[in-house]
Amino acid sequence: xxxxxxxxxxxxxxxxxxxxxxxxxxxxxxxxxxxxxxxxxxxxxxxxxxxxxxxxxxxxxxxxxxxxxxxxxxxxxxxxxxxxxxxxxxxxxxxxxxxxxxxxxxxxxxxxxxxxxxxxxxxxxxxxxxxxxxxxxxxxxxxxxxxxxxxxxxxxxxxxxxxxxxxxxxxxxxxxxxxxxxxxxxxxxxxxxxxxxxxxxxxxxxxxxxxxxxxxxxxxxxxxxxxxxxxxxxxxxxxxxxxxxxxxxxxxxxxxxxxxxxxxxxxxxxxxxxxxxxxxxxxxxxxxxxxxxxxxxxxxxxxxxxxxxxxxxxxxxxxxxxxxxxxxxxxxxxxxxxxxxxxxxxxxxxxxx
Numbered sequence: 364x365x366x367x368x369x370x371x372x373x374x375x376x377x378x379x380x381x382x383x384x385x386x387x388x389x390x391x392x393x394x395x396x397x398x399x400x401x402x403x404x405x406x407x408x409x410x411x412x413x414x415x416x417x418x419x420x421x422x423x424x425x426x427x428x429x430x431x432x433x434x435x436x437x438x439x440x441x442x443x444x445x446x447x448x449x450x451x452x453x454x455x456x457x458x459x460x461x462x463x464x465x466x467x468x469x470x471x472x473x474x475x476x477x478x479x480x481x482x483x484x485x486x487x488x489x490x491x492x493x494x495x496x497x498x499x500x501x502x503x504x505x506x507x508x509x510x511x512x513x514x515x516x517x518x519x520x521x522x523x524x525x526x527x528x529x530x531x532x533x534x535x536x537x538x539x540x541x542x543x544x545x546x547x548x549x550x551x552x553x554x555x556x557x558x559x560x561x562x563x564x565x566x567x568x569x570x571x572x573x574x575x576x577x578x579x580x581x582x583x584x585x586x587x588x589x590x591x592x593x594x595x596x597x598x599x600x601x602x603x604x605x606x607x608x609x610x611x612x613x614x615x616x617x618x619x620x621x622x623x624x625x626x627x628x629x630x631x632x633x634x635x636x637x638x639x640x641x642x643x644x645x646x647x648x649x650x651x652x653x654x655x656x657x658x659x660x661x662x663x664x665x666x667x668x669x670x671x672x673x674x675x676x677x678x679x680x681x682x683x684x685x686x687x688x689x690x691x692x693x694x695x696x697x698x699x700x701x702x703x704x705x706x707x708x709x710x711x712x713x714x715x716x
Contacts, residue, residue, distance in 0.1 A: 366407035368473050368498075374403035379473055380466040383494040386501070425455045426667065427475035429485035429495075431463045431553075432582070435611055437637040437656050438486070441509050444660025445484055452668050454481070463488060463552040463582055468495035476502050482667045483507075484660075488552040490514045505676070507667040509659055512554045513679040520663045520680040522654045524555050527684045528562025528606070529569070531634050531652060534686060535604040536570045538632060539695035543567055543575035544594065544602030546616055548582030548609060556582075556608040559636060563606055576602055582609065591619050603631055603698050610635035610642045610651055617647070617691060628693030638687055647690030654684050 368386070372379045377396060385392040385400045392400060403409070426449055430438040442458065449456055457480060459471040465488045472495045475483055482505040487493045490511045499506045508519035535543055543563075550557040560577060567575050580590050595601045607613035613635030617627050625631055627647055635642060638653025662680055670676045 366409040367477055368409070369470075369477075370407055371400065371403045371409050374407060375399040378466060380469045380494055383469050383473075383498055422481050422671075423479045424453055425457055425478070425480045426664070427472070427478075427480040427483040427485070428456050428458045429468065429471055429475070429483065429487075430458070430460050431486055431488075433458075433460045435582075435609065435637075436639040436641060437609065437654075440639070440656035441660035441663075444657040444662075445664040446660075448661050448664035448668065454668070463549070465489070465493070465495070465552065468493065469498060471495075472498050476504065480504070482671055484509060484663050484667060486510045489554050490517050490519070491554075505667060505670045507663045507670075507676065509663045510555055510654075512558050513681070516678065518666065518676045518678050520659045520666070520682065521555075522659075522682055522684040524558035525562035525565070527636065527652045527654075528559035528564075529566035530562075530686060531559075531606045531636075532563050532566025532570065532572070532575075534634060534650075534692065535606070535632065536566075536572065538604070538692060540604035540632060541572055541695070542600070542602045543572060543604050543606070545575050545577050545606045545608070546587070546590065546612055547577065547579055547607070548612065549579050553582065553608070559606075559608050575606070580612065582612070585615075587612075587615050587619055591616070591623075595620075595623070595625065598698050601698060603695050604692075605631060605633050607633060607635045610637040610639045610649060613649055613651065613691070614642065614645060617645070617649075625698070627691055629696045630698045632692040632695075634692050638685075643687075643689065650689035650692035651687050652684055653687045655682050658682060 368379055368382050372382045382400055428445055432438055461467040468487050484507050486509050487495055491514050510521050511519045513519055545563055547560055548556045578590050580587055607616055613633050617633050620627055620631055627633055635649050635651040638651050642649030642651055659682055666676050
């Protein structure tokens, strides 16, 4: 049985990511580490293109699907679109998640290749610098990105994240807000969040507003308390409007603010991004920029399946987004120490009860 990249990693006592970087030359692997990888490849007679050659002569009627998170409903919607298209053409799916970890992207792609999937649909942290995508190219396995920003010669279906971020700034301006802020998932693990931030900053600049305060946090809203404590320590200068890079973050932000007696939207307005259905069932209902996730999944699957049938893949499909109003966004109000207690004081009071 042919050695896999995982076998090489185990033999050299390094990560799959390191072996991939060495094999594909996407990043330099230096010194002793490079020597160990080289020796492991020689001892195991590892051939990087073996998987690609085997796939070129056989078909499993299965597709790999790689998403950052199974707990974020936005990705579930995309998977629903993929599933509908795949079933119609007799394909099964192998679904994996990466927890927004670029090294995990490589590991799961290796597993999918070992299982001889015919093609892969995936969302990666950074398509311009992705060892996982290099691995797929090296194996000559067709793939199609979902949500990721357009990159030359890398097929993707997405929305105009920069324009959408710009429109969020415009929505806040219409409501009279001048002190803007953004709570975002890590930019190093989401090119979508980075694009939304760039659009938000551009929108504020075009409107001659002060530059928004930008804070990074966990993509799904865990451990937000310290970030919000720091941001709202001085209520006289804190943002009265917050743009969150996804809806799960926005829901978490609203929860934290309300626990600290900062009312939404009377004192702070919040707008999310994604348009997950659950956001409309909260109180206050979530204002959000909606991307058509199920349609995006279906479009990506349709393109990939067409490629597997001998057709061509379009490099980028940009689907329309739309703003969905909600109760979480309202006219600019007053956010002052007199109208809302200090966050750290509230936290101390709760800890003694």
